[in-house]
Amino acid sequence: MTLVAGVDSSTQSCKVVIRDAETGALVREGRASHPDGTEVDPAAWSAALETAIDAAGGLSDVAAVAVGGQQHGMVCLDAEGEVVRPALLWNDTRSAQAATDLIAELGPGETGRRAWADAVGLVPVASFTVTKLRWLAEHEPANAERTAAVCLPHDWLTWKLAGASGLDALVTDRGDASGTGYWSTHTNEYRPDLLERAFGRTPVLPRVLGPAEQAGTVAGGALGAAGGALLGPGTGDNAAAALGINAEPGDVVLSIGTSGVVSTVSSTPSADPSGTVAGFADATGNYLPLVVTLNAARVLDATARLLGVDHEELSRLALTAPAGSGGLVVVPYLEGERTPDRPRSTGALHGLTLATSDPAHLARAAVEGLLCGLADGLEAIAALGNPVRRVFLVGGGARSEAVRRLAPAVLGVPVLVPPPGEYVADGAARQAAWVLAGGSTPPVWPATSIEVFEADPVPFVRERYAEVRDMTADRV
Numbered sequence: 001m002t003l004v005a006g007v008d009s010s011t012q013s014c015k016v017v018i019r020d021a022e023t024g025a026l027v028r029e030g031r032a033s034h035p036d037g038t039e040v041d042p043a044a045w046s047a048a049l050e051t052a053i054d055a056a057g058g059l060s061d062v063a064a065v066a067v068g069g070q071q072h073g074m075v076c077l078d079a080e081g082e083v084v085r086p087a088l089l090w091n092d093t094r095s096a097q098a099a100t101d102l103i104a105e106l107g108p109g110e111t112g113r114r115a116w117a118d119a120v121g122l123v124p125v126a127s128f129t130v131t132k133l134r135w136l137a138e139h140e141p142a143n144a145e146r147t148a149a150v151c152l153p154h155d156w157l158t159w160k161l162a163g164a165s166g167l168d169a170l171v172t173d174r175g176d177a178s179g180t181g182y183w184s185t186h187t188n189e190y191r192p193d194l195l196e197r198a199f200g201r202t203p204v205l206p207r208v209l210g211p212a213e214q215a216g217t218v219a220g221g222a223l224g225a226a227g228g229a230l231l232g233p234g235t236g237d238n239a240a241a242a243l244g245i246n247a248e249p250g251d252v253v254l255s256i257g258t259s260g261v262v263s264t265v266s267s268t269p270s271a272d273p274s275g276t277v278a279g280f281a282d283a284t285g286n287y288l289p290l291v292v293t294l295n296a297a298r299v300l301d302a303t304a305r306l307l308g309v310d311h312e313e314l315s316r317l318a319l320t321a322p323a324g325s326g327g328l329v330v331v332p333y334l335e336g337e338r339t340p341d342r343p344r345s346t347g348a349l350h351g352l353t354l355a356t357s358d359p360a361h362l363a364r365a366a367v368e369g370l371l372c373g374l375a376d377g378l379e380a381i382a383a384l385g386n387p388v389r390r391v392f393l394v395g396g397g398a399r400s401e402a403v404r405r406l407a408p409a410v411l412g413v414p415v416l417v418p419p420p421g422e423y424v425a426d427g428a429a430r431q432a433a434w435v436l437a438g439g440s441t442p443p444v445w446p447a448t449s450i451e452v453f454e455a456d457p458v459p460f461v462r463e464r465y466a467e468v469r470d471m472t473a474d475r476v
């Protein structure tokens, strides 16, 4: 049996799956936690990857490996390849003003937004790497000066696995490059002019590999791994999830992890000047228009904490309250928000009455608030002309029964739930198998069983949410 490994280095943890390259059958897996915070030393990711590889039984019998990772994180390296400062993650909002400035520099109002969307497929928000680089240039000029190369979390881990042999060895792929804000989905090339505008100069950037292009081999002893396995180009976690689910045009993947994601595979690049839909690339040569919220599974974590219950009880409580939670609405902007663009916002609770002041109503309102944000995302994806034929629900939040049962009601469409699993790591493993096998399309692995959840639509839940979602206080 030939084995391949896939890695998901995501916000809260690192997961490794080892699968049969031919059938896709799961053979072993391992995981390790990442530290909290929106600013993280990349050494924590390599340590977690080392632990997760170990927990998965090592890589000595594995023929190929690929890394999927949280997108956009700014990893700055000096001329010797040392990390200059902790990475700023996708959910760090300190570069919100930089985003506003960069948009205005390409033209006032709509003109600037359209110019960015036409240039790179997205309109800057604090999440994107380009805004973090502007923030660095403005606020930490000494660190900016020391920065010789910039890469993303998955690029850095791939480079470490390959032995970190010099900045010229850095590689990435279209999927993750398309989330930087200085790589164009329209031309398949970097836009050094935009990077120079943001950062003042163009540091070394990872070479962008094709979807199944080899990225070298794992170096013996790198992150404690046995050497020799082929390395895939890796990709961003959302592109990896699409590959893991085998999403095709017309399929929408809804992921409730640290971020809430609504994405779809498309054969054409998108450019949404409103900035709601980010026009990324996928990991197969197609495109991945997507809407992302900063607040997803952690809204459930926070509500469970508030109520002093575990996830199972939170779900049970939510399912005992009525649809619409008697008018109680949780606006879930606990970390600020990216879609809609409210980086300085806080969460809010609206509609408290004596009747709604109990744990069940709060639990239900939290699940509904989270789903309303994703329903807005689904609507935006569809409004750009993307067909919505099937909607898949994945991510840690999909383990909640209340989420699975309320999603079709709030979204107004049936929801397909594959078994709980690590679909990002699976997608990376499938990419590794593709690199090994070669060819123009990834190997076909048998589809997993799917549970279909259906419910009568409850449009009044979204209507009530829309009434109050902009009534929030700013952070102090």
Ligand SMILES: Nc1ncnc2c1ncn2[C@@H]1O[C@H](COP(=O)(O)OP(=O)(O)O)[C@@H](O)[C@H]1O
Residues within 6 Å of the ligand: 010, 011, 012, 013, 256, 257, 258, 259, 297, 298, 300, 301, 311, 312, 395, 396, 397, 398, 399, 400
């Ligand atoms: N049964 C559950 N119900 C609700 N949320 C859950 C459940 N199990 C895990 N989670 C949450 O899912 C999140 C982790 O999901 P995951 O998709 O792995 O995130 P990420 O990829 O961003 O690290 C955590 O916030 C965790 O608390």
Ligand SMILES: O=C(CO)[C@@H](O)[C@H](O)COP(=O)(O)O
Residues within 6 Å of the ligand: 010, 011, 012, 069, 070, 071, 072, 090, 127, 179, 236, 237, 238, 257, 258, 259, 260, 261, 292
């Ligand atoms: O910012 C985005 C995508 O644009 C996020 O989806 C990150 O890629 C983090 O993903 P998770 O850790 O939540 O899976």
